[in-house]
Amino acid sequence: MDTLHLRSAGTSLVMSFDSGEAEVIHWGADLGSTLPDLAILGEPVPHSAIDATVPAGLLPQASSSWRGRPALRGHRLADGVSGLDFSARLRVVTVNAEGNSAVIVQADSDAGLTVSSSLALHDGGLLELRHTVTNDGSTPYQLDELATVLPVAPDAVELLDLTGRWCRERHPQRRPIQQGTWVRTGRHGRTGHDSSLLFAAGTAGFGNRHGKVWATHLAWSGNHEQFADSIGDGRTMIGGSELLGPAEVILEPGASYTTPALFAAYSDRGLDGISEAFYSWFRSRPHHVLPAGGAGKPRPVVLNTWEAVYFDHNLSTLIELADSAAELGVERFVLDDGWFRGRRDDHAGLGDWYVDESLWPDGLTPLIDAVTSRGMEFGLWVEPEMVNLDSDIVRSHPEWIVGPSVQSYKDGGRLPLEWRNQHVIDLVNPDAWQYIFDRVDALLRENNISYLKWDQNRDQLEHGHAGRSSVHEQTLAAYRLFDELKKAHPGVEIESCSSGGARVDLGILERTDRIWASDCNDALERQTIQRWTGLVVPPELVGGHVGPTTSHTTARTHDLSFRAITALFGHFGMEWDVRGVQGAEREELKRFIALYKEHRGLIHSGRMVRADVADTSLMLHGVVADAESLKGTTAALFALVSTGTSFAEQTGRITIPGLEPDLTYRVEAIFPAPGDADHGHTFTQVRPPAWLSNGAVAGGRFLAEVGLPMPNLNPEHALVLRFTAL
Ligand code: DGJ
Numbered sequence: 001m002d003t004l005h006l007r008s009a010g011t012s013l014v015m016s017f018d019s020g021e022a023e024v025i026h027w028g029a030d031l032g033s034t035l036p037d038l039a040i041l042g043e044p045v046p047h048s049a050i051d052a053t054v055p056a057g058l059l060p061q062a063s064s065s066w067r068g069r070p071a072l073r074g075h076r077l078a079d080g081v082s083g084l085d086f087s088a089r090l091r092v093v094t095v096n097a098e099g100n101s102a103v104i105v106q107a108d109s110d111a112g113l114t115v116s117s118s119l120a121l122h123d124g125g126l127l128e129l130r131h132t133v134t135n136d137g138s139t140p141y142q143l144d145e146l147a148t149v150l151p152v153a154p155d156a157v158e159l160l161d162l163t164g165r166w167c168r169e170r171h172p173q174r175r176p177i178q179q180g181t182w183v184r185t186g187r188h189g190r191t192g193h194d195s196s197l198l199f200a201a202g203t204a205g206f207g208n209r210h211g212k213v214w215a216t217h218l219a220w221s222g223n224h225e226q227f228a229d230s231i232g233d234g235r236t237m238i239g240g241s242e243l244l245g246p247a248e249v250i251l252e253p254g255a256s257y258t259t260p261a262l263f264a265a266y267s268d269r270g271l272d273g274i275s276e277a278f279y280s281w282f283r284s285r286p287h288h289v290l291p292a293g294g295a296g297k298p299r300p301v302v303l304n305t306w307e308a309v310y311f312d313h314n315l316s317t318l319i320e321l322a323d324s325a326a327e328l329g330v331e332r333f334v335l336d337d338g339w340f341r342g343r344r345d346d347h348a349g350l351g352d353w354y355v356d357e358s359l360w361p362d363g364l365t366p367l368i369d370a371v372t373s374r375g376m377e378f379g380l381w382v383e384p385e386m387v388n389l390d391s392d393i394v395r396s397h398p399e400w401i402v403g404p405s406v407q408s409y410k411d412g413g414r415l416p417l418e419w420r421n422q423h424v425i426d427l428v429n430p431d432a433w434q435y436i437f438d439r440v441d442a443l444l445r446e447n448n449i450s451y452l453k454w455d456q457n458r459d460q461l462e463h464g465h466a467g468r469s470s471v472h473e474q475t476l477a478a479y480r481l482f483d484e485l486k487k488a489h490p491g492v493e494i495e496s497c498s499s500g501g502a503r504v505d506l507g508i509l510e511r512t513d514r515i516w517a518s519d520c521n522d523a524l525e526r527q528t529i530q531r532w533t534g535l536v537v538p539p540e541l542v543g544g545h546v547g548p549t550t551s552h553t554t555a556r557t558h559d560l561s562f563r564a565i566t567a568l569f570g571h572f573g574m575e576w577d578v579r580g581v582q583g584a585e586r587e588e589l590k591r592f593i594a595l596y597k598e599h600r601g602l603i604h605s606g607r608m609v610r611a612d613v614a615d616t617s618l619m620l621h622g623v624v625a626d627a628e629s630l631k632g633t634t635a636a637l638f639a640l641v642s643t644g645t646s647f648a649e650q651t652g653r654i655t656i657p658g659l660e661p662d663l664t665y666r667v668e669a670i671f672p673a674p675g676d677a678d679h680g681h682t683f684t685q686v687r688p689p690a691w692l693s694n695g696a697v698a699g700g701r702f703l704a705e706v707g708l709p710m711p712n713l714n715p716e717h718a719l720v721l722r723f724t725a726l
Pocket of ligand 1: 306336337381455457497498499500516518519
């Protein structure tokens with residue numbers, strides 16, 4: 001086979017094998033079914049350069065004159081002599097294609113290496129790529145890096161990646177593409193609060209709904225690098241690799257290493273097109289929480305106890321809370337940190353996964369029964385990868401703490417610095433892994449638990465097992481824990497939490513059912529956190545909670561409607577002592593919960609739309625249902641959100657993109673409604689736009705091009721707009 005052409009949902013991937021190397025000719029817009037003779041792409045040879053056309057290899061390598069970051073680096077460990085720190089001369093051995101997937105095998109018999117690359121272009125246009133390198137030689141081979149990269153077209157001139165910290169995860173940063181390498185390194189031993197969920201290159205000024213974008217995501221929860229590598233000949237590669245520690249992966253003869261998957265999407269309609277490709281892939285997975293266009297169990301309304309009671313666990317308080325939650329319409333009650341042996345605060349107990357007999361003399365059953373008898377599911381918080389020094393498990397197994405020394409700290413080894421008073425348990429040690437598995441398994445067998453909130457609250461910095469770097473093995477061992485527990489308890493859902501949103505990636509999401517986007521329940525911060533998390537992760541997998549009126553993490557105060565509308569476009573819940581929510585505010589909360597229940601089918605299956613609004617104090621985002629199923633139903637739900645004050649005297653017309661151009665819609669502002677407690681706070685004008693009281697009727701094309709005049713919103717307020725197709 002000389003050429004491979006995969007096509008799906010407006011995307012083409014064209015590869016050529018003519019030069020003997022797997023060359024990526026094009027990853028971008030769909031090229032149709034007929035390709036010209038690719039020989040026309042033969043490049044001229046400039047002065048002072050290699051005398052040959054240089055391919056953009058699937059595995060860029062020095063042997064074909066790639067002077068950027070090579071995809072494969074490593075060396076042989078034989079007779080005390082290191083090998084050469086260049087890659088290899090990989091040449092195609094076989095190409096096997098079937099439908100929209102292919103496996104390409106390249107080898108270098110002199111170097112004793114084979115790399116097998118598997119590619120799949122999924123139905124929604126998302127490309128999945130991973131490489132496996134095998135040591136065919138007779139001596140050990142130390143692998144330093146195996147990267148998954150793809151070339152972007154020359155008209156990509158800007159980069160967008162995400163960064164953040166605790167309570168401010170996933171905020172965008174942009175820069176021009178210039179010669180050199182822009183690298184985002186994660187050395188947290190977990191994905192990291194600052195990890196770039198997406199690494200995107202695009203045409204000048206690409207936005208939410210305009211411009212061409214090429215974007216990659218590395219599906220890995222350990223150390224990693226993501227980068228854009230732009231070399232002197234004008235080409236740019238984007239992608240990433242697992243960041244391996246010294247001698248962390250040594251391949252014995254015959255052994256292999258497989259990279260994390262690189263997911264890659266192309267869009268000619270800005271970032272929304274990238275989200276569409278990711279959402280379509282998530283929703284096509286058979287184990288997705290709502291596969292097949294939203295069919296399945298609706299995402300239940302959650303009450304999480306953390307910001308309601310923190311460590312103050314007391315059966316009668318918790319039953320009162322469960323009572324109050326059930327009365328509001330809550331469907332899942334999650335008991336957070338504080339229920340296990342010795343855990344009165346965050347100094348002790350991690351690792352002792354037994355219900356604390358002093359607090360719970362009859363175990364968790366009385367609470368679980370109270371919860372389930374009120375028609376709710378019961379969920380439990382755990383943090384299986386961590387231990388406190390003050391725990392029975394560390395007292396009996398000090399050697400199970402991960403650290404730089406071979407000896408345990410009891411025998412003179414050095415303990416890593418503490419983080420929230422805790423350490424990492426060495427899951428690479430089979431006994432420690434088995435202990436943790438057995439404890440969580442027993443909790444699930446002995447109690448009626450439908451849901452685990454699985455936390456992971458520290459970076460893993462000095463990470464060693466038996467004197468060798470071990471983030472790689474630890475990450476795989478943690479994945480194995482999830483996988484085995486899921487296998488043993490197939491009905492149990494798991495939430496991935498990591499000091500809020502420090503473990504959000506497609507590696508963890510392959511084995512969990514939702515992520516906790518951030519510990520910040522401040523709705524203003526959440527607007528940005530959720531917008532950028534939602535770039536890749538669909539809303540049904542992103543937990544969003546209505547927190548207390550004054551945020552515990554920022555001390556900002558927000559009306560209920562702003563907090564609720566913010567949580568609406570995710571998997572909705574509350575994290576608030578709702579026993580104290582009374583009167584008009586309680587009625588408003590109930591109305592809102594009913595609104596979520598009515599519309600979650602749409603929110604969790606539709607197309608996400610984020611408008612490019614000129615006024616930067618406003619955001620407009622929404623979800624649009626599939627055209628087929630629209631007539632007479634809620635066809636779309638949007639939120640107009642004010643994040644600050646504006647220079648503009650009045651908001652004026654806002655255009656609403658993404659609706660079906662040829663359908664006619666009734667548009668209504670439905671929340672907060674005139675009777676709601678905080679309705680009067682939301683607007684600031686003498687006379688609101690005429691359509692606001694009785695709704696408006698207009699076509700999708702008109703709404704996208706002309707728009708509707710919107711009310712002036714007070715800062716940090718929002719309005720829900722419902723679109724019914726007529
Ligand atoms: C960090 C999480 O992100 C919080 O939601 C909460 O579960 C605490 N840990 C409990 O310790």
